Amino acid sequence: GAGVSQSPSNKVTEKGKDVELRCDPISGHTALYWYRQSLGQGLEFLIYFQGNSAPDKSGLPSDRFSAERTGGSVSTLTIQRTQQEDSAVYLCASSLGHGGNEQFFGPGTRLTVL
């Protein structure tokens, strides 16, 4: 079946603008995760959803970052008032059942803030 998909694949925005990044998990996967990968920073956990609830939001860097998930499927990561340090690749993953199961990743969205 189809894997995890993310859109857009690339996003260039100006400092101060808001952006929305979308993740479509594998059908039937109830757990969904967002990560950020920056040059020289490695992969950083942002947030984890079980169904539509987010048991762990501890990785969100600031209150400019928010995420939601509706219908137990699609998730949107929103960054308000973007800053240059937000430039990174944002990766989404999903897994069957609970959050401890094998994760499958999407191709990522490359965000560039000018």
Next chain:
Amino acid sequence: KQEVTQIPAALSVPEGENLVLNCSFTDSAIYNLQWFRQDPGKGLTSLLLIQSSQREQTSGRLNASLDKSSGRSTLYIAASQPGDSATYLCAVRLITNAGKSTFGDGTTLTVKP
């Protein structure tokens, strides 16, 4: 706080060699450990998942081992091929928060023809 370290950061080997990549973690109360590969400009591809109760997992030419007591996992690649060239990442989840993965910085492998 869980810290995950991967050594070496980069490795270059001739085609056909067997090799070992290392992953160490500071908190041994893990739920599981997952190995991934990442090709340049791409997402992560899952290779192997080892549950905390397991000692090893195998898939084709790949074998991953887990030693919780020493806080280590190794990924063994047999008969390496140029197509194995990629960055290999390990990710660890704790029992107390299985939804959150902590990643190492990866080992970048180059297999020369």
